[in-house]
Amino acid sequence: MEIAIVALALVLVAARLAWPRALGRRRGPGFGEADLVRAILKLGPRELDELFALYAREFGPGAARYARRTLRKWRSGEVRPNRQTFERILLRLPRVMSFDLKCEVLRRLREEYCGGDSYRLDVDTEGWREALEPLVEELIRKSYAAELPAPVARRLRWLADEDMRAARAILAESQARESREALSMLRGEFGSIEELLAAAGGRGRVTHTVRLPAGTITLRVRGGRN
């Protein structure tokens, strides 16, 4: 009996110790070299073409062909990018990248590491703005204040260069404007949702997910005013 109790206690302690680590693994993207490469490989097709053209110029067409072939496996996690790939793509290539491409790399990193928060709100079609506006304002403030996590900034020192400071300011302003624009567009969208709920006459349920650069807001919408 005592042995069973001790065994149970040990299992519980082990589970308690493993729990935060398991949560940590699931929470957000990792900061490892392979994680950073994977994040960058989610760039758009135009940016990836430019990246691989530079890759071929700097490291030879054979290496670029291999990188192109392995892209899908790197993205899916089937193959883990090694240290050499990280150094080539994220330490050596930025020295020869255009400012435009470096900005797109930074934008991707900000999407990956600074925009993961999600919120849920219950709103109605009349009072939604009062409920939503403070949250959008908060997300706009977050866009301005967003900094890449320290482990990422430490690895990618070129992000601290003067031109990249300017890039950060441009992207932050752009994200803030995008969020403000979304808020103004929501007026029209809520008009459509109100029309739909009124026509559905109690049969309808609506959930609207607003995607902003600094986070996602899921709204459960009810007709009229609560």
Add this chain to the structure above:
Amino acid sequence: MADEHEELAPQKQSLFKLSADDILDNALENLDERQARDVKRKAADEVVRLAVEKRLAEHRSEAARDEMRALINNANLLDQRGGDYTINSTFETATGTTQVQIRKSRTTALALAALGLLLLVLFLIFK
């Protein structure tokens, strides 16, 4: 008194955090000519990108509105035919995604009414 206040205030330093404009201005001062040109061009490109995104978002919004109206028409047609139905639909809109469920379930309504009636009877019996 006014002089004292002036002395207490920091001379060339704002009490507020730097704005994006300040950061940009500071950065531009420290960049060489080519870099400054690149930064200005990127800022202008970003304005154009936002304008294009806005236009695309407006188109998505209009399309979603039409699709929502069509959805209601379909639900009304199903209503006329009678019987239970559930329609789940997802619309890509200007700001994200709208998920709609329209549901009519006479069976559920009848079951709820029967349950209510049963509870009422039990209440009256055991009162």
